[in-house]
Amino acid sequence: MTLMSSKKVSWRAIDIVTAAVLGVALGFVFFAWNLIYQPITAPLEAVVPGLGALLYGVWLLAATMAAAIIRKPGAALFAELVAASVSALLGASWGILTLESALVQGLGAEIVLLVFAYRIFRPWAIVLAGAGAGLAMGINDIFIWYPGAKPEFIAIYVGSALISGAVIAGLGGWRLAKAIAQTGVLSRFQIGQEAAKPV
Amino acid sequence: MTIQLTDWGWRYATRKDWALKNVTLSIEPGERILLLGGSGSGKSTLLRALAGLLNDESLGESRGNFEMKNAQPGLLLQDPINQIMAEEVGADVAFGCENLGVQAAEIWPRVNSALDDVSLRVRLNHNTSRLSGGQQQRLALAGLLAMQPSVLLLDEPSSMLDPAGSARLRESVSKAVSGRSSTMVIVEHQFERWLDLVDRVVVLGDGGRVVADGDTDQIFSAHQATLQELGIWLPQPTERNLSSTIPAASTRRVTRGETPTLSTHGLSAGFQGEVVARFDEDLALLPGKNYVISAPNGTGKTALALTLAGLLPPVSGVVRTEGRVSIAMQIPDHQFVAKTVGDELTLSLRGVAEGYEDLERRVRGLAMTLRLEGLLDAHPLALSGGQKRRLSVGLALAEKSPVIILDEPTFGQDAHTWSELVELMRTHRVADSTLIVITHDQGLAQAIGDFMIELVASPDATDQQLASGQNPREREGKAERVPPIWRVSPLAKLAASGVIALALLATLDAVSASVALLLELPLLFFAGLSARGLIARLAVLISAAVLTGVTISLYGDGSGRVYFTFGLIEVSDGSLALALASALRVLAIALPAVVLFATVKAQALGESLGQRTRLPIRFVLGTTVAFRLISVVADDWRTLQMARISRGLPAAKGVRNFFSASFALLILTLRRAETISLAMQVRGFDAITDRTWATPSRFAWPEWLLIAIGFSIAAASLAAAISCQTFNFVLGVL
Numbered sequence: 001m002t003l004m005s006s007k008k009v010s011w012r013a014i015d016i017v018t019a020a021v022l023g024v025a026l027g028f029v030f031f032a033w034n035l036i037y038q039p040i041t042a043p044l045e046a047v048v049p050g051l052g053a054l055l056y057g058v059w060l061l062a063a064t065m066a067a068a069i070i071r072k073p074g075a076a077l078f079a080e081l082v083a084a085s086v087s088a089l090l091g092a093s094w095g096i097l098t099l100e101s102a103l104v105q106g107l108g109a110e111i112v113l114l115v116f117a118y119r120i121f122r123p124w125a126i127v128l129a130g131a132g133a134g135l136a137m138g139i140n141d142i143f144i145w146y147p148g149a150k151p152e153f154i155a156i157y158v159g160s161a162l163i164s165g166a167v168i169a170g171l172g173g174w175r176l177a178k179a180i181a182q183t184g185v186l187s188r189f190q191i192g193q194e195a196a197k198p199v
Numbered sequence: 200m201t202i203q204l205t206d207w208g209w210r211y212a213t214r215k216d217w218a219l220k221n222v223t224l225s226i227e228p229g230e231r232i233l234l235l236g237g238s239g240s241g242k243s244t245l246l247r248a249l250a251g252l253l254n255d256e257s258l259g260e261s262r263g264n265f266e267m268k269n270a271q272p273g274l275l276l277q278d279p280i281n282q283i284m285a286e287e288v289g290a291d292v293a294f295g296c297e298n299l300g301v302q303a304a305e306i307w308p309r310v311n312s313a314l315d316d317v318s319l320r321v322r323l324n325h326n327t328s329r330l331s332g333g334q335q336q337r338l339a340l341a342g343l344l345a346m347q348p349s350v351l352l353l354d355e356p357s358s359m360l361d362p363a364g365s366a367r368l369r370e371s372v373s374k375a376v377s378g379r380s381s382t383m384v385i386v387e388h389q390f391e392r393w394l395d396l397v398d399r400v401v402v403l404g405d406g407g408r409v410v411a412d413g414d415t416d417q418i419f420s421a422h423q424a425t426l427q428e429l430g431i432w433l434p435q436p437t438e439r440n441l442s443s444t445i446p447a448a449s450t451r452r453v454t455r456g457e458t459p460t461l462s463t464h465g466l467s468a469g470f471q472g473e474v475v476a477r478f479d480e481d482l483a484l485l486p487g488k489n490y491v492i493s494a495p496n497g498t499g500k501t502a503l504a505l506t507l508a509g510l511l512p513p514v515s516g517v518v519r520t521e522g523r524v525s526i527a528m529q530i531p532d533h534q535f536v537a538k539t540v541g542d543e544l545t546l547s548l549r550g551v552a553e554g555y556e557d558l559e560r561r562v563r564g565l566a567m568t569l570r571l572e573g574l575l576d577a578h579p580l581a582l583s584g585g586q587k588r589r590l591s592v593g594l595a596l597a598e599k600s601p602v603i604i605l606d607e608p609t610f611g612q613d614a615h616t617w618s619e620l621v622e623l624m625r626t627h628r629v630a631d632s633t634l635i636v637i638t639h640d641q642g643l644a645q646a647i648g649d650f651m652i653e654l655v656a657s658p659d660a661t662d663q664q665l666a667s668g669q670n671p672r673e674r675e676g677k678a679e680r681v682p683p684i685w686r687v688s689p690l691a692k693l694a695a696s697g698v699i700a701l702a703l704l705a706t707l708d709a710v711s712a713s714v715a716l717l718l719e720l721p722l723l724f725f726a727g728l729s730a731r732g733l734i735a736r737l738a739v740l741i742s743a744a745v746l747t748g749v750t751i752s753l754y755g756d757g758s759g760r761v762y763f764t765f766g767l768i769e770v771s772d773g774s775l776a777l778a779l780a781s782a783l784r785v786l787a788i789a790l791p792a793v794v795l796f797a798t799v800k801a802q803a804l805g806e807s808l809g810q811r812t813r814l815p816i817r818f819v820l821g822t823t824v825a826f827r828l829i830s831v832v833a834d835d836w837r838t839l840q841m842a843r844i845s846r847g848l849p850a851a852k853g854v855r856n857f858f859s860a861s862f863a864l865l866i867l868t869l870r871r872a873e874t875i876s877l878a879m880q881v882r883g884f885d886a887i888t889d890r891t892w893a894t895p896s897r898f899a900w901p902e903w904l905l906i907a908i909g910f911s912i913a914a915a916s917l918a919a920a921i922s923c924q925t926f927n928f929v930l931g932v933l
Contacts, residue, residue, distance in 0.1 A: 012255060013884050016817055017876035018869065020825035025868040028832055029861060035739065038746050049754040049768070082822055086829060088796055091736040093743035093785070095792025096696045145747060145785070147707050148777045153754045179862070182538075184581035185869045187213050188258065 011072060014188050019066050023079040026062040027086020033058045034092050050157035053138060057161075057168025059101075060133040063109040064126050064173030069181075069189050071121045076113065076129065077106030101140055108136025108165075121190075127170030134165015202226040202249065202270065202350070202382075207263035208407070209244055209253060218244045219407035221263070228349070231376065231383045233390055233415070236403030237429035238585055238613045242386045245403070246352045249384060250274035252880055270382075273348030274881045277355045277611070279335035280831065281874035284342065284824055284882060286802040288314070288330075289323030291338060293893035295346040298883035306345075306893040313341040316378070317371040328830060333364025337371050342882060344375050351376060353385040358611035361639040369393060388613055389432050404429065430615035458521065459483035460601045460633040461507065465516035468499060468506035470837075474514050475499025476654055486601065486631040489624075491648035493639055500637050500654060501529060504606040507635065510841040525600040526845050529607045531591035532580060532867065533842035536859075540566070540582070540590065541575035546846060547594040561597075568627065569593045570619075580866060585616040592620055594846075596627045603628060604635045609643050621646050682727030682798070683901070689804040690811055691902035692795035695909030700788045702913035708927040709776070711920035712783035718912045719790050726794045736793050740786060748782030755781075780927070787916075791909070801826035803896075810896040816887060824875060828868065835867050836860075 041052030066079030084092075084102030092098045112132035116125055138161030142154050149157075177191055186192030204224045210217045219241040226232065236242045247253055250272045253261065276282055285291040292310040301309070310323070317337040321330075330338060336356060343351070353372065357365030369392050376383050376396070387393055400418040402425065404410035411422045419426075419433070426433060461484045467477035476499030484490055492500060505511035507518055508526040528534055537543045544562045552558035566572040569589045574582065579590060592608050605624070609617050624647055628634055638644060644651070703715060723733065752774050759772025805823025808814055839860055843849075849856055876884075920926040 011817065012257070013817075013821075013876040013880045014873065016821035017825065017879065018872040020818075020821045021828060021868055021872040021875070022865075023822075024825045024828050025832060025865050027829075028836075028864075032861075038742065045750070049750070078818060082825065085822075086826070088792065089799060089801075089826075089829075091739055091793055091797065093740045093789050093793070095789035095796075096693060096700050097788060098792075100700075144704060145781070146751065148751065148756050148781075149754055150756055176862070176865075180866055180869060182581075183578045183866050185866055185873075188873065193213055 015070050019070050019075050019079045020082050023062050023082025024086050027083040030083055030087035031090045050153045051160055053157050053160035054164050057164035060105055060165050060169035061173050063106050063133050064130045064169045065177050067129055068126050068174050068177040069191055073118045076109040080106035104136045104140040105133045109133040123174045126174045127166050130170025131162050131166035134162040137161050203266040205264040207265050209261050211259040221408055228382055229380050231397040233397040233400045234386045235431050240403040241407035243354055246354050250352050270350050271348045272350040273343035274352040275340055275356045277358055278874055279332050281871050282339040282878040283327045288325045291327050292341045292345050295342055295882035297891050298887050300889045300891050303891055303893050309345045313345040316344055316375045317341045333360045350382045355387055430613045432614050460486050461520045463518050467514045468502040469514045476503045484633045488649045489634045489647050490650050490652055491644040492637045492652045504604050504637050508604050521601055523600040524602040525595040525598040526604040527591045527595035531587040533838055535579035536846050539576050540571055540579050543579050547597045551599045599629050602633045606637045609640045684725050685798045687905055688807045688898050688902045689799045690807045691905045695905045696792040698909040698913045699791055702917050703784050703788050706920050706926050707780050708920050708925040709780040709783055710923045710925040711916040712787045714919040715787040715912050715916040728797055740789050744782040744785040747785045748778045751781045752778035807896040810892055839863055
């Protein structure tokens with residue numbers, strides 16, 4: 001079962017709370033990643049400028065995981081915004097633009113899911129949604145943080161962000177959601193009901 | 200208003216079998232019912248149905264007839280922490296009323312009277328996370344009472360409370376139902392103390408059918424055998440005084456020639472240097488003996504257990520142990536680290552097994568003992584509550600350590616599991632090991648204890664306040680003294696930092712950024728942040744600015760004199776100027792937000808977003824309640840670290856371990872989501888149409904002043920750039 005009946009677009013309490021709680025938990029992950037991503041991506045940057053964005057997909061996990069679990073229009077955007085708010089409240093170095101990034105990144109994922117009319121949530125759709133979020137992240141960063149960069153840098157940066165969105169956020173987020181479902185936590189969601197053995 | 204179920208049944212979407220079958224039951228208004236049944240008999244499911252929580256197709260299907268008209272149900276759940284809806288006591292109790300659309304003027308009297316009913320005499324702005332478990336449970340009850348339910352449903356309300364805590368809860372319930380003519384249905388394993396509150400007992404058998412229904416005395420005399428078979432606790436004739444029957448442990452009991460397995464000297468335990476538990480006397484615990492530590496909730500028995508196990512450094516004094524200490528922590532979920540039950544058993548047994556075959560044999564043997572042999576491939580977190588508990592106690596005993604600590608091993612278990620656990624503790628321990636059981640289960644203490652250890656409670660500020668009977672009329676009392684910036688609406692903070700960001704994004708030049716930065720610095724003094732907090736936040740910011748600067752100096756568009764080239768790298772006058780501007784701009788954009796956001800409270804954010812914006816209200820509320828988890832998640836993280844060390848894994852050092860610990864945290868947090876959403880539904884979350892707000896979110900001159908400051912900084916920096924002719928329109932650079 002990968003199709004979702006169009007009747008189920010209204011959000012249940014469990015949908016809202018799970019998306020928000022997922023956002024809070026990943027907000028911590030974002031915050032931790034904020035503190036350590038510079039030394040971790042430095043070697044990549046040293047090889048080719050802009051290549052560090054290959055690891056920036058971590059910041060998109062809230063969007064892809066929420067999409068994979070909640071499977072409703074707006075879930076990716078909502079969870080990404082909540083996660084970014086938590087990371088901003090804890091003290092992210094981009095200030096209010098942390099929220100702006102999340103908005104753009106979440107919308108990037110939503111646009112892809114909208115193309116599939118919010119009916120397809122197979123792994124490849126989540127990978128594409130991650131790529132969409134990654135592309136949005138790359139373009140946004142260039143505008144906001146790197147105006148005046150060379151075209152080569154821009155191409156490498158945006159390309160890396162896109163790949164990272166697809167691989168880390170898309171594939172990684174899907175597998176993470178699946179692994180969580182296996183523990184029986186998500187029994188009220190389709191992904192949990194698919195994973196659980198009937199008992 | 201009669202509730203009538205006829206041949207009613209329910210099946211969860213994830214299960215093949217019906218949780219409840221052919222339930223025929225009628226409940227008259229004002230009846231007080233005790234609902235009994237073995238584990239898995241569907242008691243909780245029935246309560247949820249009565250609470251109106253099963254009206255969701257994705258949850259499962261029902262059959263038969265269910266009639267419940269004009270009833271306003273209120274359900275109290277087991278777990279106190281996940282029922283908290285707000286940071287402040289008053290806002291928490293008001294939450295349900297607001298959802299129902301009760302007028303603000305009527306809400307506060309209701310809140311006060313509900314708090315009176317549950318005898319919670321604290322200020323309305325008292326922090327909910329600083330209440331003890333028992334107080335939090337009474338707070339949740341107050342939140343329901345304020346909604347004036349006609350049917351009060353209690354789902355094992357005291358299973359997570361100590362005897363004193365549950366006695367107080369019972370008093371509160373008694374007071375609440377006696378004043379009103381409300382119907383009550385309660386599910387509770389150890390129900391003795393509730394018996395005089397109920398007039399009817401309904402017993403559910405296996406497969407969810409009603410097997411007995413009648414008045415209290417009749418059920419306990421006529422159906423004893425049935426009850427025993429179902430694993431239901433039976434009322435004990437008398438309660439013996441615990442400390443009089445088990446001798447107290449003391450250093451004097453160590454005789455010559457005996458070496459204690461664990462000894463303490465001047466020990467006090469607590470978290471982050473704050474003492475929550477201490478012993479009056481030093482301990483010297485002997486091999487082959489069972490010690491029971493009995494202490495009320497909130498006296499820090501968990502801190503003590505962790506300290507004795509060597510997982511938490513003592514606040515003062517020392518713990519000496521001979522060899523390894525095994526511990527089964529209070530919440531089994533924390534300690535499960537493997538993907539399958541089989542792997543968990545292997546992890547604990549690998550230290551004692553001789554060779555691979557022996558290990559396999561032992562794993563199978565232990566699985567049989569724990570009655571988990573059919574579940575070796577199951578995920579440990581997917582087990583039932585009783586299975587998890589058997590597994591965690593079994594794992595601790597299996598390690599064959601000289602000291603074994605069990606923290607509340609019988610918490611919330613039915614009579615069957617209880618006996619299994621006691622049997623396990625008696626038979627599956629090494630003869631010369633020391634067993635320490637921390638519990639307030641008096642039956643367990645009687646069953647296995649050789650010695651008692653008394654814990655000295657450290658005075659809890661809240662309880663003192665409660666004991667002194669502070670006048671509830673003073674609840675409105677003094678607000679906590681905080682710098683004024685904390686009370687400014689978060690929306691104004693967002694707007695002010697947004698305006699500055701917008702101006703600085705339009706241009707990329709050093710002049711505008713420096714001017715903004717200079718004007719922002721005085722803001723730091725108004726934030727009232729501690730020096731440490733400020734430095735931590737600024738450190739993140741400065742390193743980000745430096746990184747951006749370095750990146751742009753190497754890869755920015757060049758011009759003027761070139762200093763260095765290598766591949767794509769070219770450092771020139773032009774790129775250095777851009778780099779300086781970029782770095783200053785990063786600082787100037789982030790500084791106001793970083794400082795202002797540090798003074799935002801989740802509750803205030805929720806209140807202002809809900810009242811002052813048109814964002815969908817359920818999402819705002821869901822987010823606000825989830826935000827409260829920020830502090831809970833931080834505690835969970837610390838607990839998880841200790842739990843992982845206790846299972847022989849290194850703490851979150853190394854990338855792999857960090858990720859697996861994060862995964863465990865994610866699961867733990869998502870597990871809370873399920874209870875939280877139930878608790879929100881119970882408080883009228885799904886009934887929201889015209890929500891009211893008990894506390895109006897202010898937006899007056901301080902807010903406008905802050906926004907004006909934001910505008911002035913933005914305008915000043917732009918004006919400076921233009922007058923110095925350094926204005927550098929960003930889209931022109933691109």
